[in-house]
Amino acid sequence: MLQNVNDKTLIKKSILGIKKLADELNKDVKIMHVCGSHEHTICKYGIRDVLPNNITVIPGPGCPVCVTTQKEIDKAIYLAEKGYTVATLGDMYRVPGSEKSLMQLQSEGADVKIVYGIGDAVKFAKENPDKKVVFVAIGFETTAPTTASELLSLNNYNNNEDNIKNNKTIDNFHILNCHRQTPPVMDFLLREGTVNMDGFICPGHVSVITGLKPYYAPCEKYKAPMVVAGFEPIDVLMSIFLILKQMINEEAKVENAYKRGVREEGNIVAQKIINKVFEPCDVAWRGFPVITDGGLKLREEYEKYDIHNIEELPVIEEKINKACICSKILRGEKLPTDCKLFGAPCNPMNPIGSCMVSDEGTCRIFYKYHNKL
Template identity: 80%
Template sequence: MININDKTLIKKAIESIKKLSDKINHDIHIMHVCGSHEHTICKYGIRDVLPENITVIPGPGCPVCVTTQKEIDTAIYLAENGYTIATLGDMYRVPGSEKSLMQLQSEGADVRIVYGIGDAVKIAKEQEKNNKGKVVFVAIGFETTAPTTAAELLHLNNKLGKNDKNDSNFYILNCHRQTPPVMDFLLSSGKTNIDGFICPGHVSTITGLKPYYEPCKKYGAPMVVAGFEPIDVLVSIAMILKQIVNNTPKVENEYKRGVRDEGNIVAQKMINEVFEPADVAWRGFPVIKDGGLKLREKYTKFDIFNHEDIPEIKEKIIKGCICSEILRGEKLPTDCKLFGNPCNPLNPIGSCMVSEEGTCRIFYKYKNYKL
């Protein structure tokens, strides 16, 4: 078990990284796909202690950021047409093609900020009791939040019994994604130079290590699941470099105090009962094979698309915004002409500036612009 406050251990990890980097005669690019990892890296200045030939690249680790403009515009369309929209706080502020849900609320639309799907169900029950409008929960997130959506839909479906029709007034706008497929896509595209991955700790508590085995083997890219303290990140970098030096790419678990190799079996069963893999687009990416989750036939009664005839919504390009390139790891927030001014946390122009997990928001917060 790692003592996360052991300064001696932190020093040894930094020394180990430097020794390993001396054995590598070329530049190494390590990507992470987790906003919490970027917080740690920026807050504690981890990039500043790395050798010049070791670069850590922020990737698409924020579920709010990778939700497409089309999905946000869909939520806005539903709100404009009388639905109550229940959403997590960050999604409330993400710009759509013309406005955000927050701006729409100021115009009189019924938009509610909730802590999770359970709160949205409570709102729906209350409105059903009072003969008020239907509620749509914007279900976003990776494998970490998908189990909560699955658990609630399992419960609602059991209450309906053999009734195949959704007689309640609760629906979801399903925006769930799976993380390992986007890592596979990034490695296969070759557009971003990636020599290894720091795998997301939160996601891995659910998935375990299995989803990383295939891309690791296919592309020969070291993959290490890491926790969120500075020592976790430093040790994971050292583990990746050791694999590169020894030419032994594999999946390793640095975060053993939080992640079991098999993951959370109960959560996996719930996800697999309610959802199945689906090919979906991420913001800044084309359609990614198995990059999302769609409701299985038994649960499509809760899908708002099966209840409402929603028109085709075209995405609008935001001039000057490079969130797409940032999410793909091709550019940094400081490469964007809008970064800081006019795009800032109080006036987010791109999705990466909205959430606490967004790369632009993190860079802005810590003023850590050096990579």
């Protein structure tokens, strides 16, 4: 376990160790991460600048806002136009749909409410029984437990005999479910991606919940080194070092370089809550086809909270700007600086693609630190 994550001597040793292994490998190596927080660390501290020329770290689909499809955003907009109160996190508020964003729709008079989480949305629905409330539920395994926990509590509340007798049940709350699972997309990228990756820096936040087990199968199947990393510069450097070391030793295994935050078994309580409310399902990600088990759907007992069972939502044809390369960025094929729209006209105040909206989005991160790239 690292005693001092900001130890400059240790950081220098890690960089020298990476250079030594890179020289020994003597070939181009591509390592992908799937975490916006890792990209923040890489850009903020100029980690790519200190890596040998033959070592490339590629940002992948690590932002839940970014991978939410335009069709899902259009559904939220449709519901708001139909009179629902659409409760959403601040990032989703600004992501462009086919014609407009929820923010633009609110300026036209729609009832769009920014909340800190699903708990605020449930509370609003309880306090405003005359309103039909829909919460846009996004996120990976990190936020899925929160959604599951709130639905468990809501279901218990609505099934309470006293609440039923006194007509106190909350029947005006539903979710637009956009939750996704991370390991299946990593499997897809190794199996069908156009970028030949040599290894993965596994996401720290997700791994706190899942533990290491979900990475074992793809690691073994594709012989791809995988290392769970934290979010300090030394964490990222150490993960790169360990991946290169595995390659030198002709190994492919899952290693935990974030033991201060991640346990082998993960968070068992959170896993049980997720599994009680959700089950895996096939779903498309932005920039990807349908990914087997790439999403989470509500189990039968909780389907009544899915807005799809209340409303017949239309499928609106996507109108993604052809000049926007967010899909290629999410697949690891391009960087934001390869996009003709990057910086102008696409910027945080005028996002054209989803990757420029969220603080976890690769384009947004590159824009923030572009002078250091």
